[in-house]
Every structure is written in structure tokens, then in C-alpha cells.
Amino acid sequence: MSTQAATETPTLHPARPARARGTFVSDTWVIARRGLIHMRRQPEALSDATIQPVMFVLLFAFVFGGAIAVPGGGSYKEFLMGGIFAQTIVFGCFGVALALSNDRNNGAIDRFHSLPISRASVLAGHAVANLIRAFLPIGFMTIAGFVVGWRIHSGVLDVLGAYGLMVVFSFAMIWIGVLLGSLVPTPEGVQGVAFVVIFPVTFIASTFVPTSTLPSVLKTIAEWNPTSSLANALRHLFENPGGVTPSSGAWPLQHPVAYTLIWAVGIVVVCAPLAVMQYQRSIKS
Amino acid sequence: MTTNAIEAHGLVKTYGEKRALDGVDLAVARGAVCALLGPNGAGKTTAVRVLTTLTLPDAGTATVAGHDVVGDPVAVRRVLGLAAQDATVDGLLTGHENLTMIGELHHLGRKRAKERATVLLEQFTLTDASDKLAKEYSGGMRRRLDLAATLVAQPEVLFLDEPTTGLDPRARNDLWDVLDELVAGGATILLTTQYLEEADRLADDIVVVDHGRVIARGDARSLKRQVGGDQLRVVVADRADLDAVTAIVGRIAGHQPTVDVGARSVVAPAEGGTSAISALADALTEAEIRVEDLGLAQPTLDDVFLTLTGAPPEADDDAAAVPVSTISEEQR
Ligand SMILES: Nc1ncnc2c1ncn2[C@@H]1O[C@H](COP(=O)(O)OP(=O)(O)O)[C@@H](O)[C@H]1O
Ligand SMILES: [Mg+2]
DSSP: HHHHHSSSSOOSSOOOOOOOOOOOHHHHHHHHHHHHHHHHHOOOHHHHHHHHHHHHHHIIIITTTTTTTOOTTTTTHHHHHHHHHHHHHHHHHHHHHHHHHHHHHTTTTHHHTTSSSSSHHHHHHHHHHHHHHHHHHHHOOOOHHHHHHHOOOOHHHHHHHHHHHHHHHHHHHHHHHHHHHSSSSHHHHHHIIIIIIIIIHHSSTTSSSSSSGGGHHHHHHHHHHHHHHHHHHHHHHHOOSSSOTTSSOOOHHHHHHHHHHOOOOHHHHHHHHHHHHHHHHHOOO | OOEEEEEEEEEEEEEEEEEEEEEEEEEETTTOEEEEEEEESSEEEEEEHHHHTSSSSSSSEEEEETTTTTTTTHHHHHEEEOOOOOOOOOOSSSHHHHHHHHHTTTTTOOHHHHHHHHHHHTTTTGGGGGGSGGGGGGHHHHHHHHHHHHHOOSSSSEEEESSSTTOHHHHHHHHHHHHHHHHHHOEEEEEEEEEEHHHHHHHHHHEETTTTTTEEEOOOOHHHHHHHHHEEEEEEEOOOOHHHHHHHHHHHHHHOEEEEETTEEEEEEOOHHHHHHHHHHHHHHTOOOOOEEEEOOOOOOOHHHHHSHHHHHHTTTTTTOOSSSEEEEEEE
């Protein structure tokens, strides 16, 4: 040990520092910044948000691009983009679930809770970090889409609406993630839920194929699946093929934007309080 | 107004059927170092978690620096520093970032927090590693960083839960030196340990806990006196010499020795300490007895438990079995 440490006693200076007033907002930001640093330094997590969606765009555009017909005609590449946006946004819930689960298991949550901060800021910090992180894949996919030949045909307001809807739905998915991270005890368990539950949810949908091509039961599930409505809403707002189905279909097919918004609000209203409750239970004991 | 930095009365915490704390009283004076000594599963961590507001007690009261842990947890969190049993440094942050973040969450402001981080890293000889990710640190470095993190806001009371468990002997000695400095600086410390040797080395007061209860308290000397103090121990090379050695040890110690034929050892309480040992060495040389090992053995936590409870400490079923009497050499 350094001899200097002996002279400069490391603790118990009677003059305690004059503390600036800490606020919920600044504590949340400190924890959010930590979350963002974590993402940057975890190549696996980062690739989920960057390389993976870009790979999907390239794969589906070039491998299946010619084989899948879009009802009502139109380019499959343009149909595809809304689906891949939707799938990636739904997957977004895992970022926060994994981060929370890791923190619960490695003692970070205890460390935070022994500090004089609002406990809500720990959760809020994770939420903010993951909302910011959600922009990353959306940006990468937009670029990849343009490269493979995706085009937007609508006006500025519709485009803003599309990106706004993505942010809103990302926000909703964060609360599913918090709920998941508080319910499932280990990070491995979270991965398991990803493959068993969320993965199928994003596939039994209009993500990659029009719902009209699916067999009957799956077709009904897909029509009411919010992943489909999000994909269709984006197609509609970008004026890509496959957006709104004319009057005959299920209600979500006719009103994808409204249906998606209802889901987003519903998820937040139901999951956020549940998630906060479950989180508090998970950290008690 | 109390002068004690930590006070606890009748703390109870149950997990299902399990009484992790079963009526624990504690009083630690300002500037004192208190060791909670007990085997795995004794309730040490639970006591620390209650006192640091991480867990609510089912019954009983406790104050830290005069603040009630249940009634005013935020005030308690402002004055405490906690190094949890598993060092909770953030592996994906650098050493400097770890300490800066803690400082910011103590509301020092970003600039002050950074300065404080730099100072602490220097004090804990981590300056060279300050920009390395903490996951690349060795076990000893992580512990030092964890300890530094508890000191960021210059806390009034420090809680260190098994600060040296899992460290190799060298790292443990380094950490003991650091703790010595903290003590010299006048910190109030509550630490937990499974090793009497460590409690002895670091603490003024030792509180022995088992099954959630305090079974003894006092300084190391008085605890050792309860188990009979130092022991003379001889291991002979040839079993045939055991009788002769027993006679010699008995004469010098003034007590009837205990003989373990299998281990070829003879043990007796030694009142004379080191002078008894040189007398014994002379006597053995004179009798031309070949000796494999000769020494003064300190009572271990096992001995303390044997004396206090009449039974060796049983590691809890649900707790990992860790040797209680000898400090585990394993590295994390
Ligand atoms: N969160 C918990 N849930 C259930 N049992 C627990 C929990 N925490 C501790 N225990 C039990 O309480 C007892 C005391 O544990 P602990 O305080 O960790 O002991 P120590 O730190 O002395 O090893 C043990 O039997 C342990 O299994
Ligand atoms: Mg423990």
C-alpha cells in the first residue's frame, strides 16, 4: 500500500462536502449514461441493435425478394421494411430486460440502493438508456433499406408520424422488458423467453409475408398481432405496399395506426404499474 | 442523542421458516471497529443489509449515525458506505468511471466526482489501472476499487461484508493494510468475517453470531481466554515417541495434553506463550526426539464455537460450504 495513503486518511473528514441538490432527473441521467456505456462495450448487445437488423434487411430483400408476392402488387423490398422495423422494435424489450436482470444478479441494484438516490431513478435510467438505444437500429435499418431499394412515397408529416410511432412503440416495449427483467430471475432465463415467446410473436405476423398467405388459425392470430399492425401502420405511413387492407378484412388490418396506438397505450397502462410493482418485489427481501 | 454510530435492538428477519436474524443487539461506538464473526449462514449479510436499508427488518429497531434505518432510510444512505459481500464494481466501466458514477449519485457534481475518483484511485494504488475496465481487474484490485467506492462521499459509517473472502493471502494482506489506514483515520467500521484471525487483526470488538443470534461478544483476548488462549502443539516423526512427548509437554504447559495418535500430535494450553515454546524445544532436543512440527497454535473460530456452543459450527445447508477455521486460499 502506498505510504501516502497513511498520511492522507481516506475517510471521515469532518468537513463533509457541500452537496449540490441531487434530482431525480440528474440521477436518472447518470444511470442512463452508464447503460449507454454498457451497450457500447458489449459487442453482442450492440450487434443485436445494428448488424442483425441490417442482415435481415439484406437477407430478406435478396433471398426472398423475388419469391414472395405482395397482394395488390408492388415491391417486396418496400413491403419488407415495415416488417423488419416492427420486429426489431418488438425485440427491443430484451435490451432492458437483460440489463435489469444482469444488474439484479451482480449486485449493481444493491449498490444503487445503498446510495441516497430515488430508487425510481434506477428503473428510469434503464428505460431512458434503452429508448435512446432504440434509435440505433431504426437508423441503421433506414440506411440499409435505402441501399437495397426501399423508397418512401409519402409526405413529410406521414414520415414523421411513422418514426414517431416507432418511438412510441419502443417506449411501450421497454415496460414489457422491465416486467420481464423483474419476473425472470436470470439473464439466461430472459434469453429463453426471447426464443420461446417473443420470437414466434414476431413471426406469426405480417412481418415478412402478407397475412393473407397464412393458414386460417395463424392468419387470425397474425391479423390481431400488434407486430402486424405496427408493420402495416409503417407501410401505410410510408405508402409502401401492404399498408391498409380494403374494407373486407379484420379491423386491425383496416386501421393499423389506430390499432397500434391502442396497443402501445394499453401496454404502458397495464405493464408499467405491473412492472414497477414486480420490480419492487424483486428487489425487496 | 446517542453516541453510538450503530445501534440495533432485537433485530429479527425471517425468510419463510428461516430466522436469518433472531433478535440481534448491536452497539458500535463512533470511531470503533466491530467485527461480526460467524460461519456461513450465520446471518452476517442479513444484518448488514438491514443496517444499510437494503432489507426491512421484521422486528426490532436500528439506527446508523442516529438515523433510523426504517424511518429515515435516505438519511442513513447519505452517511453510509457499503462494500457488499460480492464486490459490486461495474465490470463494464473503468475504475475511474466507477468511482465517478458513485460520486455523481452522491450528488458531488460531475467535476468534483471526477476529482474525487482520481484521488481515491491514487490512495488505493489503482492509478495505473484507472482507465482499464474493472472486469479486467484482479480479485484484490476489485476489492480495493469496491472499498474506494464506499469512501467516495466520505461516509461516517462503513459496512464491509467479508472484505477479504476469496482473496489470496497477498491480496488479503494488502487489504488489511488499507483497512488499518481507515481505522487510523477514525472511521467507524462494521465488518463481517468468518475468520477469528481477521477479526482479531482488525477489530476492537468482536460479536460472534450463529443461527441469527449473538452467542458471544468481547475483544479478541477475552474470546480467546474463553477457549483457553494459545495452544502448544507438537507433531512427532515417530509414533513411539508420543508418550515421552506427552510427559514433556504436560510438564512444561502445566496442563494435561490432548493426544491425537493418528496425527501424531500432542496439544496443550500454553500459558507461557513464546517462553513455553523455547523451553519445550530445549526439552525435546535434550530427549533426542525427532519433531516434525512444533508451534504455538492460535485458537480458531472452530475452537471458539466448540467452547461456546459445545458443537462445531455447522455451515448452513443452503449456504455454500466454506472452511470456517482456515482462510480459504482459493481465488475468485
Ligand atoms: N433472500 C433470502 N431468501 C431466503 N433466505 C435467505 C435470504 N438471504 C439469506 N437467507 C438465509 O438466511 C440465513 C442467513 O444468511 P446470511 O445473512 O447471508 O448469512 P451469512 O452472511 O452469515 O453467511 C441463511 O440461512 C440464508 O440461507
Ligand atoms: Mg454473507
